[in-house]
Amino acid sequence: MLLPVIMAGGTGSRLWPMSRELHPKQFLRLHSLHSMLQETVKRLDGVDVSEPVVICNEEHRFMVAEQLRQINKLSKNIILEPVGRNTAPAIALAALNTVAQGHDPIMLVLAADHIINDVEIFHEAILAAMPYAADRSLVTFGIVPTGPETGYGYIQRGAPCAAGSSAAAVRRFVEKPDLAVAQGYVESGEYYWNSGMFMFRAQRYLEELEKFRPDILDACKRSLNNNESDKNFISVDKASFASCPDESIDYAVMENTRDAVVIPLDAGWSDVGSWSALWEVSKKDVSGNAVTGDTFLHDAHNCYINTDEKLIAAVGVDNLVIVNTKDAVLVVDKSRVQDVKKIVEFLKKNDRSEYRRHREIYRPWGRCDIVVAEKRFNVNRIMVNPGEAISLQMHHHRTEHWVVLSGTARVTTGEQTFLLTENQSTFIPIGVIHRLENPGNILLEVIEIQSGSYLGEDDIIRIEDHYGRC
Known part of the structure; x- marks a missing residue:
C-alpha cells in the first residue's frame, strides 16, 4: 500500500490577488469545486493508498485540517513546519x-498545487512506478513536454530499465534553461519537465539522505525527537528545524543518487505557476475565454476572468487576465502575468495587508469577513462552524456588539451564559470575559461591531482556547 505524502507549503504569490501568504493557491478552488489540496487527495481515489500525510506551514494548520475534514481524510496526519526549509527536509520528516512507527511504506510524494487532467493516465504511471520503488529505486515522474518551457527544470532520460519499458534511468537533472536550450531539449526527445513528484520507500530515502546530506537528516531527527502532537497535528521543535539547511530533494538526493528512475507522464499536468498557465488548462467558451463567476462579455477573446462577488463586464478586450476578490482587482495582459510578483513586492514593501491575507480570514472555529474596517470601528461577519467556539477572551480597548443572523449562539459574558437566536443581540463591555459558541448543527452567522480606541489583534487576551492558542 502507498503512503501519499502531500507537500502543502509555499505562498503562490504569482496568483495574487486570489493567492495570499495566509491563504496560498493550494487552498483555493481554482479548477474545480474542491481546493487544489483536496483535489490532490481525491485524485488518488481508485488507487490502493493509506490516509495521506500532509506537510504544511504552522500558520496554515487549521485551514488544512478543515479541508481534510471536509473530504473525510483528517486523522492525525498533518505535520507542521515552524519555518519553511524546502522539500528535502519536509519529506524527511514524513519518512522519519x-x-x-515501525513502518517502511512506499511513499508517493506529491505537491498540493498541481493540476492533472487525465487521472486514469496518472494512475497508470503510479502503478508503473511501484515495482521500481519496491526494488530500492528512487522514482521521479517526468512530464512529457508540450513545448520549450523555460520555467521548469528538465530531466534527461538514460537507458531504458527493461526492454519495451517506458521507465528509464535518469541521466541527469538540468536547471531551467533559456529558450534556445529548451528548444533543443524538446527536439531531442530525451528530456522531460521535472514535475517534483516522487516515489520511493521511506527507509531508502533516509539512507540516501544520510549518504549525501547527513546534516539535513540529523536536524530533522532532532526536530522530531522534541516534537509535540495533538489529535490532528504533529509539531516539530522549532529551534532544531530552523537549524536545518534549506534544500530541495533534487539537489540533496536525486541529482546524487545512482538509483534514480524516471517514469514519463503525459496526463495534462500543470503546476499552475501563473494566471496564463491556469487559463491554458481551464475550460473555455467559443471565444477562448475562461470564466468563473458573474460576468458579461461582449467581443472579448482569450481572456481569463474570475470574480468573487461583483459583476465583471468586459467589452472589446483581448488576452487579458481580470481577477476580482473582495478587497482587490487585478487587470493584466496575459503575456505579462510574470510581473504580478512586482505587485506583491510593492504591497509587502509598503506593509499593506493585501499581500498577506484576504478580507475573509479563516479561523479554527470558522471564518471572519471584515466587511468594514475604520480607525475606531470594525464590522465583521462571523461564521462559527457547528460545535466550535471562539476562545474565552477579553479586550482592554474595545467593546463588541453581536447580532445573530442565523443559527443559535451560546454566549458567555462574565459569569453569565445564555442562548441567542436569529435577530437577537448582546453587548460586550470593555474588560468583560466573553465567548461565542455554536451548540447547534447548522452554521452560526453573527454580525460583530467592534468599537474603541484600538482594534488590533494583539488586544485579544485569550484565557482559554480549544485550539491551543493561549
Missing part, C-alpha cells in the same frame, strides 16, 4: 515519522 512513519519509520518511527
Whole structure:
C-alpha cells in the first residue's frame, strides 16, 4: 500500500490577488469545486493508498485540517513546519515519522498545487512506478513536454530499465534553461519537465539522505525527537528545524543518487505557476475565454476572468487576465502575468495587508469577513462552524456588539451564559470575559461591531482556547 505524502507549503504569490501568504493557491478552488489540496487527495481515489500525510506551514494548520475534514481524510496526519526549509527536509520528516512507527511504506510524494487532467493516465504511471520503488529505486515522474518551457527544470532520460519499458534511468537533472536550450531539449526527445513528484520507500530515502546530506537528516531527527502532537497535528521543535539547511530533494538526493528512475507522464499536468498557465488548462467558451463567476462579455477573446462577488463586464478586450476578490482587482495582459510578483513586492514593501491575507480570514472555529474596517470601528461577519467556539477572551480597548443572523449562539459574558437566536443581540463591555459558541448543527452567522480606541489583534487576551492558542 502507498503512503501519499502531500507537500502543502509555499505562498503562490504569482496568483495574487486570489493567492495570499495566509491563504496560498493550494487552498483555493481554482479548477474545480474542491481546493487544489483536496483535489490532490481525491485524485488518488481508485488507487490502493493509506490516509495521506500532509506537510504544511504552522500558520496554515487549521485551514488544512478543515479541508481534510471536509473530504473525510483528517486523522492525525498533518505535520507542521515552524519555518519553511524546502522539500528535502519536509519529506524527511514524513519518512522519519512513519519509520518511527515501525513502518517502511512506499511513499508517493506529491505537491498540493498541481493540476492533472487525465487521472486514469496518472494512475497508470503510479502503478508503473511501484515495482521500481519496491526494488530500492528512487522514482521521479517526468512530464512529457508540450513545448520549450523555460520555467521548469528538465530531466534527461538514460537507458531504458527493461526492454519495451517506458521507465528509464535518469541521466541527469538540468536547471531551467533559456529558450534556445529548451528548444533543443524538446527536439531531442530525451528530456522531460521535472514535475517534483516522487516515489520511493521511506527507509531508502533516509539512507540516501544520510549518504549525501547527513546534516539535513540529523536536524530533522532532532526536530522530531522534541516534537509535540495533538489529535490532528504533529509539531516539530522549532529551534532544531530552523537549524536545518534549506534544500530541495533534487539537489540533496536525486541529482546524487545512482538509483534514480524516471517514469514519463503525459496526463495534462500543470503546476499552475501563473494566471496564463491556469487559463491554458481551464475550460473555455467559443471565444477562448475562461470564466468563473458573474460576468458579461461582449467581443472579448482569450481572456481569463474570475470574480468573487461583483459583476465583471468586459467589452472589446483581448488576452487579458481580470481577477476580482473582495478587497482587490487585478487587470493584466496575459503575456505579462510574470510581473504580478512586482505587485506583491510593492504591497509587502509598503506593509499593506493585501499581500498577506484576504478580507475573509479563516479561523479554527470558522471564518471572519471584515466587511468594514475604520480607525475606531470594525464590522465583521462571523461564521462559527457547528460545535466550535471562539476562545474565552477579553479586550482592554474595545467593546463588541453581536447580532445573530442565523443559527443559535451560546454566549458567555462574565459569569453569565445564555442562548441567542436569529435577530437577537448582546453587548460586550470593555474588560468583560466573553465567548461565542455554536451548540447547534447548522452554521452560526453573527454580525460583530467592534468599537474603541484600538482594534488590533494583539488586544485579544485569550484565557482559554480549544485550539491551543493561549
